[in-house]
Amino acid sequence: MGLWPCGVIKASHKPEHTVNVIKVISPSGIEAWLVRDHLNPIINMHFAFRGGSALDPDGKEGLAYMVSGLLDEGAGDLDSQLFQRRLEDLSIVLRFDANHDTFWGRLKTLSKNRDQAFTMLKAAIVKPRFDEKTVYRIRSQILAGLRRSSEDPETVANLTLGKELYPSHPYGRPVKGTAISIKAITRTDLRAFKRERLALDNLIIGVVGDIKPDELGRRLDQVFQDLPATSKATNIKEAQPQISGRIKVVRMAVPQSAIVFAQKGLRRIDPDFYKAYVLNHILGGGGFTSRLYNEIREKRGLAYSIGSYLNPRRYAGLLQGYGGTANKRVSETLEVLKKEWRLMANNGVDAETLDDAKTYLIGSYPLRFTSSGNIAAILISMQLEDLGIDFLEQRNSIISSISLEDLNTTAKKLLDPDNLVIVVVGTPKGVTSTP
Amino acid sequence: MFTALAVLISPITVKADHGVFNPKTFTLSNGMQVVVVSNHRVPVVSHMVWYKAGSADELPGKSGVAHLLEHLMFKGTQKLPSGEFSKTVARIGGSENAFTSLDYTGYYQNVAVEHLEAMMKMEADRMKNLVLNPKEVETERLVVLEERSQRTDNNPSAVLREHVSSALFLNHPYRRPIIGWKHEIQALNVGDLQAFYDKWYNPENAILVVAGDITLALLKPMAERTYGQIPASVTVHRERPSEPPQKASRQVVLKDARVRQASWSKSFLAPSQVTSILGGAGQEHSYALEVLSAVIGGGTTSQIYRSLVIDQKLAVSAGTGYSSGPHGPSRFTFYASPSLGVSMKTLEKAMEREIATLLKNGIAEEEIARVKKSMFAQAVYARDSLFAGAMTIGSALASGRNISDVEAWPHLIASVTVDQVNAAAHAVLKNRPSVTALLQGEDEK
Numbered sequence: 118m119g120l121w122p123c124g125v126i127k128a129s130h131k132p133e134h135t136v137n138v139i140k141v142i143s144p145s146g147i148e149a150w151l152v153r154d155h156l157n158p159i160i161n162m163h164f165a166f167r168g169g170s171a172l173d174p175d176g177k178e179g180l181a182y183m184v185s186g187l188l189d190e191g192a193g194d195l196d197s198q199l200f201q202r203r204l205e206d207l208s209i210v211l212r213f214d215a216n217h218d219t220f221w222g223r224l225k226t227l228s229k230n231r232d233q234a235f236t237m238l239k240a241a242i243v244k245p246r247f248d249e250k251t252v253y254r255i256r257s258q259i260l261a262g263l264r265r266s267s268e269d270p271e272t273v274a275n276l277t278l279g280k281e282l283y284p285s286h287p288y289g290r291p292v293k294g295t296a297i298s299i300k301a302i303t304r305t306d307l308r309a310f311k312r313e314r315l316a317l318d319n320l321i322i323g324v325v326g327d328i329k330p331d332e333l334g335r336r337l338d339q340v341f342q343d344l345p346a347t348s349k350a351t352n353i354k355e356a357q358p359q360i361s362g363r364i365k366v367v368r369m370a371v372p373q374s375a376i377v378f379a380q381k382g383l384r385r386i387d388p389d390f391y392k393a394y395v396l397n398h399i400l401g402g403g404g405f406t407s408r409l410y411n412e413i414r415e416k417r418g419l420a421y422s423i424g425s426y427l428n429p430r431r432y433a434g435l436l437q438g439y440g441g442t443a444n445k446r447v448s449e450t451l452e453v454l455k456k457e458w459r460l461m462a463n464n465g466v467d468a469e470t471l472d473d474a475k476t477y478l479i480g481s482y483p484l485r486f487t488s489s490g491n492i493a494a495i496l497i498s499m500q501l502e503d504l505g506i507d508f509l510e511q512r513n514s515i516i517s518s519i520s521l522e523d524l525n526t527t528a529k530k531l532l533d534p535d536n537l538v539i540v541v542v543g544t545p546k547g548v549t550s551t552p
Numbered sequence: 553m554f555t556a557l558a559v560l561i562s563p564i565t566v567k568a569d570h571g572v573f574n575p576k577t578f579t580l581s582n583g584m585q586v587v588v589v590s591n592h593r594v595p596v597v598s599h600m601v602w603y604k605a606g607s608a609d610e611l612p613g614k615s616g617v618a619h620l621l622e623h624l625m626f627k628g629t630q631k632l633p634s635g636e637f638s639k640t641v642a643r644i645g646g647s648e649n650a651f652t653s654l655d656y657t658g659y660y661q662n663v664a665v666e667h668l669e670a671m672m673k674m675e676a677d678r679m680k681n682l683v684l685n686p687k688e689v690e691t692e693r694l695v696v697l698e699e700r701s702q703r704t705d706n707n708p709s710a711v712l713r714e715h716v717s718s719a720l721f722l723n724h725p726y727r728r729p730i731i732g733w734k735h736e737i738q739a740l741n742v743g744d745l746q747a748f749y750d751k752w753y754n755p756e757n758a759i760l761v762v763a764g765d766i767t768l769a770l771l772k773p774m775a776e777r778t779y780g781q782i783p784a785s786v787t788v789h790r791e792r793p794s795e796p797p798q799k800a801s802r803q804v805v806l807k808d809a810r811v812r813q814a815s816w817s818k819s820f821l822a823p824s825q826v827t828s829i830l831g832g833a834g835q836e837h838s839y840a841l842e843v844l845s846a847v848i849g850g851g852t853t854s855q856i857y858r859s860l861v862i863d864q865k866l867a868v869s870a871g872t873g874y875s876s877g878p879h880g881p882s883r884f885t886f887y888a889s890p891s892l893g894v895s896m897k898t899l900e901k902a903m904e905r906e907i908a909t910l911l912k913n914g915i916a917e918e919e920i921a922r923v924k925k926s927m928f929a930q931a932v933y934a935r936d937s938l939f940a941g942a943m944t945i946g947s948a949l950a951s952g953r954n955i956s957d958v959e960a961w962p963h964l965i966a967s968v969t970v971d972q973v974n975a976a977a978h979a980v981l982k983n984r985p986s987v988t989a990l991l992q993g994e995d996e997k
Contacts (some may be wrong), residue, residue, distance in 0.1 A: 480645015
């Protein structure tokens with residue numbers, strides 16, 4: 118082996134493989150995006166309903182989350198045990214979940230069992246049972262989960278940050294609810310959720326696997342046709358996060374303080390979104406090379422995990438971050454964090470840094486397409502974010518077209534170290550809540 | 553459905569009619585084994601190097617050295633300045649990480665296939681040419697101490713898990729935490745790290761696994777040009793103290809004001825695929841134990857879940873865990889989290905009744921048939937992910953199993969009989985000492 122001239126290994130900008138996304142419309146008019154994949158005899162169907170726990174009624178926080186735990190626990194003629202056993206016997210994976218903006222599900226089946234799999238899925242979303250004893254059990258499990266996560270400094274930090282940022286918007290309420298709200302949810306509420314939220318007009322579908330478009334069209338009708346045409350009208354307002362520089366300390370007897378922080382960010386539809394995306398990658402994004410990683414972890418050993426990320430929601434965008442450090446080193450960590458934030462706002466980045474970030478973000482893109490489940494998830498987010506069916510072909514050129522000037526203008530405009538909202542959970546030394 | 557995470561995870565499940573991942577293998581002249589798992593969905597590869605050395609191979613008093621060394625492998629070598637490894641991976645759009653376990657340490661990069669050889673070159677370089685800079689050791693020690701706080705000391709159930717392992721293994725080094733005891737991490741020095749590195753980081757003690765858009769024919773010359781250039785070294789063997797026959801049951805209790813949801817578990821020593829329990833169950837029981845765990849405690853339709861959570865409503869979660877994977881002795885664990893207002897005593901009695909019933913009545917034939925079917929019908933799922941095959945094969949080889957064990961697994965599971973499952977249950981559970989663990993709030997009973 119010879120010496121390596123450092124830095125000669127570079128990703129090429131050559132167009133890599135493309136994923137062909139097909140729009141499929143069922144006989145009754147239900148749309149799905151499909152990527153055909155014959156590598157394995159598997160079908161992945163992911164689907165989402167716009168509108169998540171932000172729509173939970175006041176006092177019933179956690180409703181969407183609770184429904185997500187109940188749809189695979191009995192439907193049609195099958196009670197919870199029979200339903201679960203049939204899923205297992207056929208090796209069908211069926212899961213539901215919720216966040217503030219979305220309620221979603223995913224189905225994975227061997228192609229040979231697809232007829233039964235689609236029948237089970239249809240039952241789950243059209244005829245869920247919500248049997249009393251099953252509701253009791255799932256409620257107990259959620260309450261146990263809430264008790265458990267109240268021990269966890271990171272979870273407490275994130276819930277506190279939500280309340281700080283959104284005192285009067287539903288984004289400030291916990292997706293999993295509270296002990297009081299979960300106890301208040303009745304079977305009537307669960308049925309109302311099913312009736313009002315799971316409809317054709319807010320449905321999005323992404324399919325990857327061993328299935329032909331015309332068969333998929335028929336299957337879409339088989340599964341979804343009996344859903345109501347329209348969901349209940351909603352009136353979520355644009356969120357105005359309460360951004361002003363402050364620290365909130367929540368006392369907990371732990372050796373390491375959990376730190377989370379946020380400032381104003383961008384929504385996905387913002388024309389500057391990708392500039393902010395590249396910027397965040399350099400500041401605190403993934404991998405072992407970001408500035409926060411280097412300054413806080415590599416150089417000073419202040420933290421094991423440290424990073425930042427864009428959190429673009431439907432009604433608000435944030436630039437957020439997280440870290441954990443010994444109680445006695447919290448104030449030092451916060452100083453370095455703000456210093457790096459300010460440095461990037463004031464000085465931006467240089468051309469080489471931008472170029473490296475671009476080659477990383479473009480070169481690593483194929484790594485997201487390494488399993489059919491991952492691809493199905495991408496089809497869903499493309500539709501949720503209104504990105505267009507040709508987005509996968511556009512994405513890399515959007516990133517490569519960002520100029521240094523664009524990026525540094527965005528850095529100045531976006532990064533606001535004086536207005537970071539910081540939450541610390543632990544017993545930090547010399548750090549107290551802003552009065 | 554909400555279920556608690558099992559403590560132990562079964563190996564990836566697979567299909568019976570032909571091999572699981574159909575890997576190809578050869579060995580370089582310096583003794584380094586090479587394995588290829590082809591998967592051509594996207595033009596990327598997962599490039600992994602596994603060392604057959606983990607925390608259980610550390611010297612007494614030096615716990616944490618395997619893991620701290622893993623962190624330091626991301627610093628410089630004699631040829632590559634500190635930080636340049638990760639910068640290079642990032643520049644080509646790769647993702648990378650590493651992991652330390654009881655039995656092995658692994659490093660990987662997921663990259664476009666055109667960059668594979670560059671990765672191999674860098675990984676081969678840091679197998680022999682690492683530079684341990686005392687200043688960097690100090691900083692990285694702080695990072696690892698923060699990692700320990702985050703993973704363990706901040707979390708009462710993780711603290712209790714450490715004590716369970718220490719109680720369960722009287723003599724085997726599995727009794728030490730992978731990340732190390734805090735006071736021993738604080739005392740590690742450059743010499744300790746260098747000694748561990750020199751002893752274990754050799755081609756003969758390493759396995760290269762490449763999964764993805766690559767064939768053996770293409771990989772072989774690259775492997776010869778990179779790893780193949782490293783001279784062979786003296787053969788090393790694991791020399792671990794073994795576990796004596798155990799005579800007494802133990803109980804560990806952690807009461808902590810932070811705990812708001814209690815939990816209970818009972819662990820028995822159990823054989824793995826490659827290690828028998830001295831004076832106890834032999835390794836031939838390992839496949840039957842996997843089936844047993846799936847039947848009695850592997851999910852929401854298992855016997856224990858149905859009885860404790862659904863019928864008696866004593867627990868919010870309950871099940872069992874068993875892994876046949878470790879190089880050394882394994883464990884068979886029953887766990888449950890009590891429903892609000894249910895005492896530990898009540899929960900424990902209920903679980904003991906389940907164990908007694910199991911030993912008295914055995915398992916029903918049809919339950920075993922069901923579970924076996926679902927265990928190997930998952931085969932295709934395992935093949936769907938680019939990384940699952942590399943992980944499964946790498947961990948098997950690094951833990952003392954071989955490729956044919958991985959590929960034959962479905963056949964062996966399919967051939968397990970009801971008598972074998974019942975015999976395995978008796979061998980591991982009947983009148984055997986165990987470790988019971990209680991995690992409770994400060995004034996709970």
